[in-house]
Amino acid sequence: MAGPRLRPVRARAGKDKRHQLMTARVHVIGAGLAGLSAALHLAASGHRVFLHEGARHAGGRCRSYHDSRLGCRIDNGNHLVLSGNRSTLRYLALAGAPDALEPAREAAFPFIDLATGERWTVRINDGPIAWWPFVPSRRPPGVSLAAMLRALAILRAGPGATIADAVNPRGAALTRFWEPMSLAVMNLPPHLASARLMAATALEAWRDGRLCRPMFAPQGLGPALVDPALARLQSLGAEVRFGAVLKALEHSGGRARALLFAGGERVELGPDDKVVLAIPPQRLNDILPEAQAPEEASSILNAHFRLADPSVARHAPRLIGLVNARTQWIFAKGEVLSLTISAAEHVEGTDSEHAELLARLWAETVRALALPQGLQPAAQRIVHERRATFRQTPEDVLRRPRALTSLANLVLAGDATDTGLPATIEGAIRSGETAARLIATPAGSGRSA
Numbered sequence: 001m002a003g004p005r006l007r008p009v010r011a012r013a014g015k016d017k018r019h020q021l022m023t024a025r026v027h028v029i030g031a032g033l034a035g036l037s038a039a040l041h042l043a044a045s046g047h048r049v050f051l052h053e054g055a056r057h058a059g060g061r062c063r064s065y066h067d068s069r070l071g072c073r074i075d076n077g078n079h080l081v082l083s084g085n086r087s088t089l090r091y092l093a094l095a096g097a098p099d100a101l102e103p104a105r106e107a108a109f110p111f112i113d114l115a116t117g118e119r120w121t122v123r124i125n126d127g128p129i130a131w132w133p134f135v136p137s138r139r140p141p142g143v144s145l146a147a148m149l150r151a152l153a154i155l156r157a158g159p160g161a162t163i164a165d166a167v168n169p170r171g172a173a174l175t176r177f178w179e180p181m182s183l184a185v186m187n188l189p190p191h192l193a194s195a196r197l198m199a200a201t202a203l204e205a206w207r208d209g210r211l212c213r214p215m216f217a218p219q220g221l222g223p224a225l226v227d228p229a230l231a232r233l234q235s236l237g238a239e240v241r242f243g244a245v246l247k248a249l250e251h252s253g254g255r256a257r258a259l260l261f262a263g264g265e266r267v268e269l270g271p272d273d274k275v276v277l278a279i280p281p282q283r284l285n286d287i288l289p290e291a292q293a294p295e296e297a298s299s300i301l302n303a304h305f306r307l308a309d310p311s312v313a314r315h316a317p318r319l320i321g322l323v324n325a326r327t328q329w330i331f332a333k334g335e336v337l338s339l340t341i342s343a344a345e346h347v348e349g350t351d352s353e354h355a356e357l358l359a360r361l362w363a364e365t366v367r368a369l370a371l372p373q374g375l376q377p378a379a380q381r382i383v384h385e386r387r388a389t390f391r392q393t394p395e396d397v398l399r400r401p402r403a404l405t406s407l408a409n410l411v412l413a414g415d416a417t418d419t420g421l422p423a424t425i426e427g428a429i430r431s432g433e434t435a436a437r438l439i440a441t442p443a444g445s446g447r448s449a
Contacts, residue, residue: 024272025050026439027259029246032060033425034413035278036229037087037432038439039238040094042276045440049238052261054245058230061385062425064222070306070336070379075221077302077385078331078340079425080184080319083107084204084211087430097228102216107209110317111140111176112368115324122177124209132209142172151177154202157195160394166195180321183328183342185422187298187389194397197422204421216318220333225425246279249287249410256410269409276435278413281390290406293416294396300388301344303327303361305377310335316369326350326357327364337365337377344384354382389423390416403434403449411435411449418449 024047028039031053043049057063067074081088083103092098107124123138125131132138133148150167157166169178169190178190185201186193205212217224233240245262256275259267269275277284281293307313316332326347329340339361344350349357358380366375390396400418403411413435415423421430434449 024048024270024274026274026276027052027267027269028276028278029259030054030060030278030414031058031240031242032278032414033062033091033225033428034415034432034435035060035276036226036233037091037429038276038278038413038435039233039432040091040229041433041436042439043233043236043238044094045436047439049233049236051233051238051240052244052246052259053240053242054262056242058240058242059222059226061388062221062428063226064220067304067381069381070304072306072335073220074304074336074338075217075333076383077300077388078329078338079221081215081425082205082211083213083215084208085215085426085429087433088215088426090433091229091429092225095228095232097224100217100224100228102218103213104216104318105213107212107214109214109319109321111180111321111323113176113323114364114367124206124212126209128208130207140172140176143177144173147173148177154195154199157199159196159398161195162394163190163193163195163198175323180323180328184321185424186392187300187342187423188392189343189346192391192393194392194394196394197392197397197420200421201424204426214319246283246287249275249277251407251410254406254408256407274409274411274439275407276411276413276432276439278432278435280387280414281416282387284401284412284414284416288405288410288412291401291412292399293401294390294399296391296396297387298342298389298391299344299384299386301341301347301350302383302385303339303341303358304381304383305337305339305362305365306379307335307337308378312371312375313337313369316371320368322364322368325364325368327361327368330365330368332369337369339365342388358382392422403431403438411438 026042026047026049028035028051031051039049039051062079064073064075092100109122112119120141154166163182182190182193247262248260249256250258257269281295284291284293313332318332320330327339331338341347401412402418413431415428417431419427419431421427438449
């Protein structure tokens with residue numbers, strides 16, 4: 001929706017804090033999950049929020065849309081939320097959609113090894129004491145208890161260590177545990193991925209099955225995570241502007257002074273106005289060079305297959321991991337089977353012609369889900385997100401910018417900022433939560449991020 005030209009609101013001396021919240025404005029730049037999170041938290045606490053998005057839709061890399069080739073609505077990528085993602089749960093509650101995601105009954109992750117045909121399920125037990133690695137049937141076959149216990153070394157990893165440096169995985173421990181987990185969480189193979197970020201995920205989720213249940217979006221990621229947030233922002237009086245591309249930021253005296261948008265629009269910032277930049281690293285560095293956010297990226301390739309008869313996959317698990325295959329994860333979403341290949345630039349054959357690659361991926365899908373031989377999809381397509389996440393190596397993790405900047409009225413959000421978490425949905429949403437907290441905390445009061 002196009003908004004009116006914004007004019008600065010000048011503050012009168014002697015106004016109380018509540019009046020200041022009602023007159024000062026917060027401009028949130030970017031309506032991905034980080035920006036939506038910041039805007040929701042700020043609007044819910046009484047701030048006047050203006051959300052500016054350069055695209056014609058919200059959600060960024062996490063959205064749903066109608067695909068004309070498939071003839072149905074799909075998610076532009078596959079993202080996994082866990083029941084212990086506390087920032088995501090708070091975000092959904094603020095959006096008025098606490099039940100938008102459905103948790104699985106248990107923390108169970110089925111797998112198949114396409115090279116051997118073996119199937120197993122990793123089951124993380126409920127409770128504060130993680131005893132599941134001690135039970136052979138709960139861990140991958142061929143992975144010894146000693147190998148699982150060596151995983152504890154990741155908790156002591158230094159900032160420069162990769163996952164492979166920390167735990168030195170070999171054999172089945174590598175192919176059946178660390179590679180699937182590293183690719184899913186870090187979007188990098190273990191020899192490149194930061195051990196510290198993986199440890200943060202382990203501490204937040206893997207320690208207790210109650211925190212590690214997969215959460216599914218029955219209607220899609222957009223209806224679950226984006227649409228309710230936009231509706232809630234509207235009800236709170238926030239203004240959302242699409243097609244508003246920020247081109248430059250004027251600042252002086254340690255403060256942001258004006259926002260310059262494409263088309264020549266200039267938005268002056270009043271003395272109490274504040275800004276949240278929740279934009280990708282490349283654009284962030286152009287707008288605010290001091291950020292020096294890591295720009296090297298890892299890609300994710302998704303293949304979507306629409307079934308003419310969804311009942312043929314009625315027994316398929318909603319999520320299954322594959323090893324010794326190009327496909328890493330398959331999500332069953334009704335009539336659509338959606339495949340994920342993380343860190344696609346490191347997977348052989350993903351640069352093949354789409355028709356050839358789709359044929360190979362469909363053959364893996366038929367085997368993994370035990371579908372009828374000879375079955376063909378009604379429609380299919382590949383979506384390749386080449387800049388899905390920043391490259392989460394130890395070196396680039398150390399380069400993540402903090403939320404606070406040298407400008408007193410400007411903070412950063414986004415999954416590439418220093419959240420302490422990987423570049424996941426939870427990381428993006430938590431970055432927005434942090435930005436909102438910093439905006440609401442007066443400068444000089446000991447805020448830190």
